[in-house]
Amino acid sequence: MVLEPLTAAELWHGLLEPLIRLVAFLSLGMLVGNFIEALNWTRRVGVLARPLILAGHLSPVTGAAFSMAFLSGVAANTMLAEAYDQGRLRKRELILANLFNSLPRFFLHLPTVFFMTAPLIRGAAFIYVGVTLTAAVLQTMLVVLAGRVLLPDSGPAEEEGPERKGARAVGWRQALAKSRKRFRKRISRVIRFTVPVYILFFLLQHQGAFDLVKRFLVEHAPFLAWLHPESLGIIVLHVTAEFTAGLAAAGALLDASSMGYRDVVLALLVGNILAAPVRAVRHQFPYYAGIFSPRLGLELIAYSQFFRIGVIFGVTVAFYFFTV
Secondary structure (H helix, E strand, C coil): CCCCCCCHHHHHHHHHHHHHHHHHHHHHHHHHHHHHHHCCCHHHHHHHHHHHHHHCCCCHHHHHHHHHCCCCHHHHHHHHHHHHHCCCCCHHHHHHHHHHCHHHHHHHHHHHHHHHHHHHHCHHHHHHHHHHHHHHHHHHHHHHHHHHHHCCCCCHHHCCCHHHCCCCCCCHHHHHHHHHHHHHHHHHHHHHHHHHHHHHHHHHHHCCHHHHHHHHHHHCCHHHHHCCCCHHHHHHHHHHCCHHHHHHHHHHHHHCCCCCHHHHHHHHHHHHHHHHHHHHHHHHHHHHHHHCCHHHHHHHHHHHHHHHHHHHHHHHHHHHHHCC
């Protein structure tokens, strides 16, 4: 393979500018997460998810991370990482907590997805968003069920955890000092792991490594045969390029009456399944490696993607048969 040289513009726009932005957002998210933890606001922030937390035998910090994930995934993961490092969250619940945040992550990106899809595929956008929302809700319900089976029931009286009982109110200055101390410790890990991993992934992407993986996934997916023949073009663009490229192709096929709403939605769902693992590793792993650790971050992403793909695949099959 011939290595492609990098221009100054590619280096700035493709690597340095996004990396600076990533570290800035990571820093802000970690500060917010650490500040909430330092103020002992875990129970207050987690009130939104309290019924689900109690039903799934989950801890208040998981509920707080769930609520925070509606605003910032980085802040939510920081709260989970802090609790795990301090021994207030066991690994089993950490995995479930990461899976539990699929619904907030969906709503966090919902406006972008909807206003991107609606102009291009019109009515099919409502169906696609509805099906993916069903998958996100189902994932949350399955995590609650798994927590109820796998985690011990601490009971309502223990919902704040022994380490929180009798905790005194923390002042803003004290909370700021504590959060700054935690931030300095964690930002050093971000610099140590996130930056090199991000640079490595940028170089791999620039040399076409991810494109090769994506094409392999498309070319060796035997279940594509049951889809509409025109669907392959949407899926290939969805996987090898970006989501918007697949949407543009879908919109063109709808305008030409070559495909209906059902076939477009199925093509986008299959493209979602095939593209998600590679995009998750490429986009999530650099900052997961900094917030948690490279090994634990990769493990969390793997669990998340296997679980997510399984649920979306099930919802896609159900949609296929219910709309025949």
